[in-house]
Amino acid sequence: MEREGRRIYIFDTTLRDGEQSPGVSLNVQEKLEIARQLARLKVDVIEAGFPIASPGDFEAVKAIAQEIEGPVIAALARINEKDIDRAWEAVKYAARPRLHVFIATSDIHMKHKLRMTREEVLAAVQRGVSYAKQHCQDVEFSPEDASRSDPDFLCQVLEVAIAAGATVINIPDTVGYATPPEFGRLIALIRQRVKGIENVTLSVHCHNDLGLAVANSLAAIENGANQVECAVNGIGERAGNTALEEIVMALFTRYDYYRCKTGIVTEEIYRTSRLVSSLTGMPVQYNKAIVGKNAFAHESGIHQDGVLKERTTYEIMNPAMIGLVQSNIVLGKHSGRHALRTRLAELGFNLTEAELEKAFQRFKELADRKKEITDRDLEAIVEHEIRQIPEKYVLQHLHISTGTHVIPTATVGLKVGEQVWEEAACGEGPVDATFKAIDKITRLPLALKSYSLNAVTGGKDAVGEVTVQVEYEGRHFIGRGISTDVLEASARAYINAINKLVYDVGEENLHYLDEVNNANARPGVAK
Numbered sequence: 001m002e003r004e005g006r007r008i009y010i011f012d013t014t015l016r017d018g019e020q021s022p023g024v025s026l027n028v029q030e031k032l033e034i035a036r037q038l039a040r041l042k043v044d045v046i047e048a049g050f051p052i053a054s055p056g057d058f059e060a061v062k063a064i065a066q067e068i069e070g071p072v073i074a075a076l077a078r079i080n081e082k083d084i085d086r087a088w089e090a091v092k093y094a095a096r097p098r099l100h101v102f103i104a105t106s107d108i109h110m111k112h113k114l115r116m117t118r119e120e121v122l123a124a125v126q127r128g129v130s131y132a133k134q135h136c137q138d139v140e141f142s143p144e145d146a147s148r149s150d151p152d153f154l155c156q157v158l159e160v161a162i163a164a165g166a167t168v169i170n171i172p173d174t175v176g177y178a179t180p181p182e183f184g185r186l187i188a189l190i191r192q193r194v195k196g197i198e199n200v201t202l203s204v205h206c207h208n209d210l211g212l213a214v215a216n217s218l219a220a221i222e223n224g225a226n227q228v229e230c231a232v233n234g235i236g237e238r239a240g241n242t243a244l245e246e247i248v249m250a251l252f253t254r255y256d257y258y259r260c261k262t263g264i265v266t267e268e269i270y271r272t273s274r275l276v277s278s279l280t281g282m283p284v285q286y287n288k289a290i291v292g293k294n295a296f297a298h299e300s301g302i303h304q305d306g307v308l309k310e311r312t313t314y315e316i317m318n319p320a321m322i323g324l325v326q327s328n329i330v331l332g333k334h335s336g337r338h339a340l341r342t343r344l345a346e347l348g349f350n351l352t353e354a355e356l357e358k359a360f361q362r363f364k365e366l367a368d369r370k371k372e373i374t375d376r377d378l379e380a381i382v383e384h385e386i387r388q389i390p391e392k393y394v395l396q397h398l399h400i401s402t403g404t405h406v407i408p409t410a411t412v413g414l415k416v417g418e419q420v421w422e423e424a425a426c427g428e429g430p431v432d433a434t435f436k437a438i439d440k441i442t443r444l445p446l447a448l449k450s451y452s453l454n455a456v457t458g459g460k461d462a463v464g465e466v467t468v469q470v471e472y473e474g475r476h477f478i479g480r481g482i483s484t485d486v487l488e489a490s491a492r493a494y495i496n497a498i499n500k501l502v503y504d505v506g507e508e509n510l511h512y513l514d515e516v517n518n519a520n521a522r523p524g525v526a527k
């Protein structure tokens, strides 16, 4: 049944503020894939990027603007002509484009960062919003660090922005400093004092430095805000942004209190969270509200008993509402393509024939080593192994010798085109040895920036999920791999990062090392 009540617009900034999370770097294909999923989730606005920031950001915003239908597509710009031109150049292809311009308004930012007076900032807002308006009908204005700005000055700035044509006024708590009552009061004050505010969308953008981003956004809604900027899994600068899934489910679950609705298809939340985690390489903490592994797990016997008798005794949300569906089908090594296709479709993965074939091969390999293949295993196969860019290097074989009193040694075979290249190397440990052997084949100057290993499911035959981040000439690439053997998963993850790098940088632009330094190495051999 359609709910009554005030409509809250969900502005998703996973691809812009979210991508500013330390260590996260998405390529154009990955951003497009997330944008497609955000469209299925039915967010109202996708902030696709900050086009002036890099050519990659520009291309991603352009590709999203050209392809994605449904949501408004926004591009961020500082309030100067060069930034605005570049943002418009990328976002103009969208059916419903938005230019999002910002400048700081707190004394601390104006004095130390901008080195501008209040009068100069006011003039820049007038000029910048008017200039953006010449390109685009829909212009959002953000006074950065609004929550630490002088409220009188802030209101003055907002009036100038509205008079110059802003259609959305967004109030950022840029450093996550505000508390809910205070932030709520600021929104109420803006609504009372700013001329023309009733004619624009009033938005908020909260950071989570004190863990208050969702609470502050809810306080803002109670005081009249009708757009919330948020990111999937709460990713973003430093401690992140308001978590999309939390704000949406808080409004949904506590409709009795807020009397507000969103247009989000909540059943897509879990899948969106998994996709973003997988592509950004940022794991979701186990106890994360709504989408964490433990969010619907009941450990205590009393709780389990209660839930078995009546789910609502200890569950305020039905897991099915976020798309967490349990299946009665157990897949194993006797399952065929049809069963796999059916289960994948139930999980929301509609693969092409070629993708299904690839998934089926990996499924069979896994089923040979693991009795029961769970939904999480299937998700891992699709997330890590299927949605892939062209692979220059394919793992052919891996042999590792390790132990307590031996030097860890790895022999790796990589298929490159029709040829298999083999190398061996020693290392501090078996993973190090494996990566060094791979380096000897690729001869790329790589630095390993991070390595993490997670068990996808429990049990002795659990699937290990490895995520690595490598640096090549100042750029970061994330690779993922899965296997019941964690060393194989490590090799797959490392090779995945290298393939992405080759794809993104382009073969013709790569720089190779003359030889890879390893005292114990033997010369490379093509077999």
Ligand code: KIV
Pocket: 017, 102, 142, 144, 145, 172, 173, 174, 175, 205, 207
């Ligand atoms: O946190 C912030 O102030 C921002 C603005 C650009 C909206 O991200």
Ligand code: ZN
Pocket: 017, 172, 174, 205, 207, 237
């Ligand atoms: Zn921000």
